[in-house]
Amino acid sequence: xxxxxxxxxxxxxxxxxxxxxxxxxxxxxxxxxxxxxxxxxxxxxxxxxxxxxxxxxxxxxxxxxxxxxxxxxxxxxxxxxxxxxxxxxxxxxxxxxxxxxxxxxxxxxxxxxxxxxxxxxxxxxxxxxxxxxxxxxxxxxxxxxxxxxxxxxxxxxxxxxxxxxxxxxxxxxxxxxxxxxxxxxxxxxxxxxxxxxxxxxxxxxxxxxxxxxxxxxxxxxxxxxxxxxxxxxxxxxxxxxxxxxxxxxxxxxxxxxxxxxxxxxxxxxxxxxxxxxxxxxxxxxxxxxxxxxxxxxxxxxxxxxxxxxxxxxxxxxxxxxxxxxxxxxxxxxxxxxxxxxxxxxxxx
Amino acid sequence: xxxxxxxxxxxxxxxxxxxxxxxxxxxxxxxxxxxxxxxxxxxxxxxxxxxxxxxxxxxxxxxxxxxxxxxxxxxxxxxxxxxxxxxxxxxxxxxxxxxxxxxxxxxxxxxxxxxxxxxxxxxxxxxxxxxxxxxxxxxxxxxxxxxxxxxxxxxxxxxxxxxxxxxxxxxxxxxxxxxxxxxxxxxxxxxxxxxxxxxxxxxxxxxxxxxxxxxxxxxxxxxxxxxxxxxxxxxxxxxxxxxxxxxxxxxxxxxxxxxxxxxxxxxxxxxxxxxxxxxxxxxxxxxxxxxxxxxxxxxxxxxxxxxxxxxxxxxxxxxxxxxx
Numbered sequence: 203x204x205x206x207x208x209x210x211x212x213x214x215x216x217x218x219x220x221x222x223x224x225x226x227x228x229x230x231x232x233x234x235x236x237x238x239x240x241x242x243x244x245x246x247x248x249x250x251x252x253x254x255x256x257x258x259x260x261x262x263x264x265x266x267x268x269x270x271x272x273x274x275x276x277x278x279x280x281x282x283x284x285x286x287x288x289x290x291x292x293x294x295x296x297x298x299x300x301x302x303x304x305x306x307x308x309x310x311x312x313x314x315x316x317x318x319x320x321x322x323x324x325x326x327x328x329x330x331x332x333x334x335x336x337x338x339x340x341x342x343x344x345x346x347x348x349x350x351x352x353x354x355x356x357x358x359x360x361x362x363x364x365x366x367x368x369x370x371x372x373x374x375x376x377x378x379x380x381x382x383x384x385x386x387x388x389x390x391x392x393x394x395x396x397x398x399x400x401x402x403x404x405x406x407x408x409x410x411x412x413x414x415x416x417x418x419x420x421x422x423x424x425x426x427x428x429x430x431x432x433x434x435x436x437x438x439x440x441x442x443x444x445x446x447x448x449x450x451x452x453x454x455x456x457x458x459x460x461x462x463x464x465x466x467x468x469x470x471x472x473x474x475x476x477x478x479x480x481x482x483x484x485x486x487x488x489x490x491x492x493x494x495x496x497x498x499x500x501x502x503x504x505x506x507x508x509x510x511x512x513x514x515x516x517x518x519x520x521x522x523x524x525x526x527x528x529x530x531x532x533x534x535x536x537x538x539x540x541x542x543x544x545x546x547x548x549x550x
Numbered sequence: 551x552x553x554x555x556x557x558x559x560x561x562x563x564x565x566x567x568x569x570x571x572x573x574x575x576x577x578x579x580x581x582x583x584x585x586x587x588x589x590x591x592x593x594x595x596x597x598x599x600x601x602x603x604x605x606x607x608x609x610x611x612x613x614x615x616x617x618x619x620x621x622x623x624x625x626x627x628x629x630x631x632x633x634x635x636x637x638x639x640x641x642x643x644x645x646x647x648x649x650x651x652x653x654x655x656x657x658x659x660x661x662x663x664x665x666x667x668x669x670x671x672x673x674x675x676x677x678x679x680x681x682x683x684x685x686x687x688x689x690x691x692x693x694x695x696x697x698x699x700x701x702x703x704x705x706x707x708x709x710x711x712x713x714x715x716x717x718x719x720x721x722x723x724x725x726x727x728x729x730x731x732x733x734x735x736x737x738x739x740x741x742x743x744x745x746x747x748x749x750x751x752x753x754x755x756x757x758x759x760x761x762x763x764x765x766x767x768x769x770x771x772x773x774x775x776x777x778x779x780x781x782x783x784x785x786x787x788x789x790x791x792x793x794x795x796x797x798x799x800x801x802x803x804x805x806x807x808x809x810x811x812x813x814x815x816x817x818x819x820x821x822x823x824x825x826x827x828x829x830x831x832x833x834x835x836x837x838x839x840x841x842x843x844x845x846x847x848x849x850x851x852x853x854x855x856x857x858x859x860x861x862x863x864x865x866x867x868x869x870x871x872x873x874x
Contacts, residue, residue, distance in 0.1 A: 280623070312655070313654060313655060314656075316654050316655075317654045317655070321654070322655070323655060325622075325655070325656065325657055330619075330622060330655075330657065331651070331654065331655035331657070333646050333647055335642060335646050338615070338642060338643065338646055338647060339647075340615075341611055341614075341615020341616050341618070341619065341643060342615050342616075342618050342622070342643075342647060343619060344612060344615065344616050345615060345616035345617060345618055345619020345621070345622070345627075346619040346620065346622065346623050347619075348604075348619065348620050349619065349620040349623035349625045350623070351601065352575060352601045352602070353625075359619070371611060372611050372612075372615065372642075375607070375609035375611045375612035375615075376611075376612055376615070376616075378609060378612065379606065379607055379609055379612040379616060382607060536652060536653050536656070537652070537653045537690050538652065538690065538692075538713075538714050539652045539658035539659075539660070539713035539714050541713055543652065543656075543658040544660065544713045
């Protein structure tokens, strides 16, 4: 039996307006989802061309979850997106050419060639670069929320994790601490049902990951992670609540990881009917259909958006390929910070 | 100048910074109402309030990871581990995030983790360790090991001011045993600058933390033999004052490296290797190491005495070197 609240889908345009999005916003959301998928599709091509060292990860199927949550954040809020959350970087304004540069290990990627794939963040855009230890960003996000609470700022931290990462102690410690102190944080679980090859029933024994929230003293909500508007509405509620001093929420976005863990993995262990069923609720296709039915999205608007995204991605790729390789002579620079490094808006 | 114990000097340094800079806050288990397991922060919560002296749940990962996040948002957290041994629970956060974030992502992480360390009171395997070498090995972390009350205050202030993650190892055996005059005003003691605890001309002892006093006692005994022993207190093992160590080695031509941590892979090995690489021609004897044996820290006083290097062990080592 579920303990968490199972969120309803969003019905009408009126309801969406009430949640804070006008028609232009909706088209922006649609565009961001297209860019998110497009960046990863182009990245995959680059990988096959041998231009991306190491491995390559995508978040196909998670576009609505990432874009929906990020759209609900304000520019003052901060977050710790993970490797299925490309949409968060896109919504917060990381230019795609810098993402391609990061994939290829070039100096213009946010990680300047020092770390790869989605291990990147633009701090100026309110994000903190993830590490491979997946729930490890939750205590960091909790610390951001602690800072906001100490300074009594109306800001919220958003910490992402997966259902696999929910098994680690970091998740427990973060939620315990955030719950006891009612910190302004939203824990977002991208539950894509497969932690590499491990299914959910070997990761947690409750019906939902969000059922745990009750035990930490705050609300758990499960939402269809392929429904960008429902995700947005629930994220907005949780963020507004945190901002108002109401404490944390655990928001679980249920999706399916539509590709392997990384591109080397053909996901043979995922039953084919499962892929087929979830392909029917592709987040981008579903939202496009909704926009046509509820927001009068026209053919020409659709074409214009698609063409704009295509142009952006093509020019971004060209620009990224021009970005230089890092200079090996700089390898040992910056292991330690200097006092000048603290000369940022955060540290004033 | 007031005479303060080593513990009072730590409190004084922390209080000084918390009064001066409202970004500085303390978080740890029992640091608030109780004032810390060793009372370093006694009275702090009354003065600074519950949001600057934060009683955390028993969750070291949340404490250190939380300090990291708060630092990224512009605060200057000081996190207390109740015992240095418990830093194992937060290893991941120090090593995976705090240590690497500046190099990897350009994000400085100005945190201090206070670590009551060291043995000598039958604390057993989990309340007595000196894990500084493990962290000195991790690029991006700094490790501070004060021996005197004056340094305890000055190094703590420097650690809080430093834009990097700094592990501040405060030796429990020194807390109430060592007392000395400490300037009342604010001052900083630079990280990476060794201190000559005792000048000498025949043998150099390179050490830090509580072993400074063991070395001092041994050196006094060697005086009677007519052997002049110099004691260099490193103060910080990362960064460590290589020029001062090499200068002393070149002056005396014989070196004993002494530490309370276990021998294999201990920081003394790095010092000995550096001296061998860079001052070989100036040496009149092989560099000697005295350290704890490669075992967990024992509980029984009889065993613990055999574990922690004693004055007589150092005397014997110094005599060997003198006769070489």
